[in-house]
Amino acid sequence: MKRRHKVAYHQTSLISLSLISTLIAPYFAFIFAARANAAPRTPDKSVNCEILVVGGGLSGVATAYEGLLAGRTVCLTEITDWLGGQISAQGTSALDERPTQRARQFYSRGYLELRNRIERKYGELNPGDCWVSDSCFLPRDAHNILNQMLKDAEKRGRGKLQWFPNTVIKDLDISTNGKIINSAIAIQHQPVKGSPPLNTLTLSQSIGDAYRYQNSSRFNKTIISFIPQQSKTNAPKWYVVDASETGEIIALADVPYRLGIDARSYLEPSSSSTTNDPYCTQGFTYTFAMEATKEPQQQKMPPFYLQYSPYFSYELTRLANFDLVFTYRRIWSPRKGKPATFGGVKFTAPTPGDISMQNWTWGNDYRPGTARDNLVYTRQQLQGTGQLKPGGWMGGLRTESLRKAEENALSFFYWLYAGTTDSQLGNGVKQPRTNNKLLTGINSPMGTAHGLSKYPYMREGRRVIGRPSWGQPGGFGIWEIDISRRDYNDEYYRKTLPADMYRRLRAALSGLEAVSVIEGRVSPDKAMRRTRSTIFPDSVGIGHYAIDFHPCMVNSPPEAPGNIERPGERRGAGQAYPFQIALRAMIPQKIDNLLVGGKSIATSHIAAAAYRVHSFEWSAGAAAGTVAAFAIKNAVAPYQLVDDLPKSEPQLEALKRLLKQNGNPTAFPDTSIFNENWDNWR
Structure with missing residues (x-):
């Protein structure tokens, strides 16, 4: 029998005016303070690390997990007070997985342990009875499960975990030759005695x-200096891993990176732009939890609702059903409702007490795409705001866009409750559904007084550019054609791409016939297209998901009436082959003891749309933790494992054997240049 656990939290049925006012309040003061940021005071303490992990999301937790199992001293920082990123602080506690990989349970060992612990916690894997995933659950529980996993890994591996919640990296001390991070300065904050608890304010505040x-009047600060443990070798004594959600450390360290759309090329043929556009990144989302109630609720219209309501939509006719949307990411369902079907989707109808997490493209997604409102600052914008000067770093995000995304999310809840308009499908489609309330309070599913996630769900941030490599002299990266199943015989590509670019595209996809295509001995249209992803000799992890886009909007502000998505952005969307994580994608230029995990590895804009989901983040983190521990033990820098490719790299092979031995696969079953039968992997 399935076990059901009682969920206790404070429920607020009104979006109060006092709450709304806090969203608008003192963020202006912080902008001015950033411009006049005072010099640091002497650090309050120094902490020794072998591996410093910046970011406590799934990639950061996986990095720490493997580092601890390898017996290393791991320092883990996180801007919020929850571990887990996507599945906790960002509220997207619905595992994005592909059917074949899930059926074969072909995941990293830590990710499998996470899934098993979720099932043990609830007595089933899907306590929410959602239909988007095989596992939807409560964000707070994700944090608790991951916290216990790290404690257990610490004991099993005899490592040492030093966990720093509510902590941000403020500055880096980089060696004079620019190759080594010598130390990192961090700021940890706690509420001033007598002030409201953490998570009372929104992130923008x-x-x-x-x-x-x-x-400040709200926070007491502890200044921490993270420094390496002593070592007798000449190799780097410690490693810093950027597992942040937006690529904070690669920006602060000022290593080369990409942001937004990449220019159309034979590697990225579906790009919506002939030039780079750093301002158009995928939409980000403040998720929230809402509960189905037996009785109708009374809600007040947010004062900013009319500004955002022209944006909201069910998006597609086959999705235009409240119950369908509610159960899509339902994270808690104490009793099963009646079977229902809409648009060909089967689900169980909501019942009182059900809790739904909302993450909807034409809803609480916020999708800025211009230089006036982009969330993640470009290098030029960072320079212009003084954030690349010593002591000037303020997180690299536009606070105004965070604030507006918070307002947008609260407005979307009100639209679900009372809205009657639909920006894409027209009026008459949406009907009010008043038997619902927003769940707020520190003990609510999102763990915040305002009911929004502690941090927005980030689909895309800065993406590092790897070091020059064979075949990619400008810097290594993983591109659209490395993973996409798309049929590039489509007339669009023949007409849109210049002849030489189209020939190079077909050559790159043709495997053994590539030289013949380039030399013109074989017509591009007659070359056999490979039916698998690119095989990387330095693969250290795996992932599989569709190329899934939440495109930016054309005009500013995103919620402007009649605004549209960036034309052509969804062209690159579609199915992908099972893919690999190349070690070269995790090694930045210039700095030798910095590794990159999670969404900031070296991918293109289109590839990043697949390289962003839960199991990939874990696999990338597991690789980062293993690589760092291996490098320390063997006194070798990670770049030295790949600098002679495509020649044989014995130490790289030893690393890959270690990953496999530890239950962290680096390739899918039967991966080979001679195996062209990947159509069954869905």
Whole structure:
């Protein structure tokens, strides 16, 4: 029998005016404070690390997990007070997985343990009875499960975990030759005695304060200096892993990276632009939890609702059903409702007490795409705001866009409750559904007084550019054609791409016939297209998901009436082959003891749309933790494992054997240049 656990939380049925006012309040003060940021005070303490992991999301937790099992001292920082990123602080606690990989349970060992612990917690894997995933659950439980996993890994591996919640990296000390991070300065904040608890304020209200050295009326600060443990070797004594959600450390360290759309090329033939556009990244989302109630609720219209309501939509006719949307990511269902079907989708109808997490493209997604409102600052914008100067780093995000995304999310809840308009399908499609309430309070599913996730779900941030490599002299990266199943015989590509670009595209996809295509001895249209992803000799992890887009909007602000998605952005969307994580994608230029995990590895804009989901993040983190521990043990820098490719790299092979031995696969079954039968992997 399935076990059901009681869920206790404070429920608020009104979006109060006092709550709304807090969204607008003192964020301006933080912007001004950032411009006049005072010099740091002397660190309050120094902490020794072998592996410093910046970011406590799934990639960061996986990095720490493997580092601890390898017996290393791991320092783990996180801007919020929850571990888990996507499945906790960002609220997207619905595992994005592909059917074949899930059926074969072909995942990293830590990710399998996470899934098993979720099932043990609830007595089933899907306590929410959602239909988007095989596992939807409560964000708070994800944090608790991961916290226990790290404690257990610490004991099993005899490592040492030092966990720093509510902590941000403020500055880096980089060696004079620019190759080594010598130390990192961090700021940890706690509420001033007598002030409201953490997670009372939204991120837009607190982020500026979190990055200031000075104590404030709300937060007391502890300044921490992270330094390496002593070592007798000449190799780097410690490793810093950027597992942040937006590529904070690669920006702060000022190593080369990409942001937004890449220019159309034979590697990225479906790009919506002939030039780079750093301002158009995928939409980000403040998720929230809402509960189905027996009785109708009374809600007040947010004062900013009319600004955002022209944006909201069910998006497609086959999705235009409240119950369908509610159960899509339902994270808690104490009793099963009646079977229902809409648009060909089968689900169980909501019942009182059901909790749904909302993450909807034409809803609480916020999708800026211009230089006036982009969330993740470009290098030029960072320079212009003084964030690349010593002591000037303030997180690299536009606070105004965070604030507006928070308003947009609260407005979307009200639209689900009372809305009657639909921006894409027209009026008459959406009907009010008043038997619902927003769940708020520190003990609510999102763990915040306002009911929004502690941090937005980030689909895309800065993406590092790897070091020059054979075949990619400008810097290594993983591109659209490395993973996409798309049929590039489509007339669009023949007409749109210049002849030489089209020939290079077909050659790159043709495997053994590539030289003949380039030399013109074989017509591009007659070359056999490979039916698998690119095989990387330095693969250290795996992933599989569709190329899934939440495109930016054309005009500013995103919610403007009649606004549209960037034309052509969805062209690159579609199915992908099972893919690999190349070690070269995790090694930045210039700095030798910095590794990159999670969404900031070296991928293109289109490839990143697949390289962003839960199991991939874990696999990338597991690779980062293993590589760092291996490098320390063997006194070798990670770049030295791949600098002679495509020649044989014995130490790289030893690393790959270690990953496999530890239950962290680096390739899918039967991966080979001679195996062209990947159509069954869905």
